[in-house]
Amino acid sequence: MSLSQKIAGELPFLRRYARALSGSQARGDAMVKQALEKALADETLKNSLAGERDALYRVFHLVLDERGTSSQAASTDDTKEASALAKLDAIADQTRQALLLTTVEGFNTEQAARIMGIDADTVEKLNQAAIAKIDAEQRTSVLVIEDEPMIQMQLEDLVLSLGHEISGTATTKDEAVKSVEANRPGLILADIQLADGSSGLDAVKDIMEIAEIPVVFITAYPERLLTGDRVEPTYLVTKPFREETVKASISQALFFG
Known part of the structure; x- marks a missing residue:
């Protein structure tokens, strides 16, 4: 497998991580783009990408450490976005990084430690702190x-x-919309493929015309949605899922929601 093929196969999942970390598809993709540009301009970094799966994430974190997830806070005029970025400044970014790497991205503690440039014991402590935050x-x-x-x-x-x-359950797009109209939820967990052939994406699109609600999508085929060709879900869980992954995604969605 060529280096370009390897990067192309891993890129959708790095983009998922970046957007969950930043709370925005646009910011997350900008961070990934900057990381790739840095790696391709540096022969040592470029060669490192041929290693294990965590190599691309390590390069991403080099850029992340240089710019920080909330470096655009001062330049945005959007009140909601500014509020989200202010929240990022108020907590330890490393806590969220460790949680996302070990739950959503599926890295073990040692791999997450290499990606973040810290020791494994610190990753464990960060995860414990993140879990405590979820509970609260x-x-x-x-x-x-x-x-x-x-x-x-x-x-x-x-x-x-x-x-x-x-607040309710639904198996079709119409049921989902009616449920939101009857009982407004604070969060949505949505499958992509629904019982009558309708789409969870379409259901959420209709729901967003009623109210803006944080959404975590759950699908067996995440690569079909993480193409970069259209607006994509910020929070995406792969089936079959681990409960820890769903918990982490719920926490992130509520954090930015």
Whole structure:
């Protein structure tokens, strides 16, 4: 496999990490672009990309350490975006990095430590701090859009275990829209493929015309959505999922929501 093929295969997942970390597709993609430009301009960094999967993430973190996730805070005029960036300044970025790397991206503690340039014990402590923050997250109500009964029950149990409430469940686009109209949730967990052939993406698009609500998408085919060809989900969980991954994504969505 050529270096360009290797990078192309890993890029959608690095973009997922960057946008979850920054809370924005545009900011996340800009950070990834800067990391790739830096790597391709430096022969040593470029050669390092031929290594393990964590190599591309290590290069990304070199750029991240130089600019910080919230370096654009002073330049934005958007009130909502400025508020989100202010939140980033208020917490330890490393805590969120460690949580996302080990849960959403699936790296083990040692790999996350190499990516972040710290020791494994520190990664463990950061994860413990992140979990504590999740437990203290503001409680909300959650709409679960999922057509597989067992997965729907699993997501409901997970939501309740975090101290949130279930505002409703839906298996089709129409059911989802009606549920939001009847009982406005504070968060949505949405499958992509629904029971009647409708799309969770279409359901959320219609819902956003009613109200802006944070969304975590769940799909067995994340690479189909992370193409860079259109507006993409910020929070995307891959099926089959680990509960820790969903918890981390919920925390991030509520944090920026």
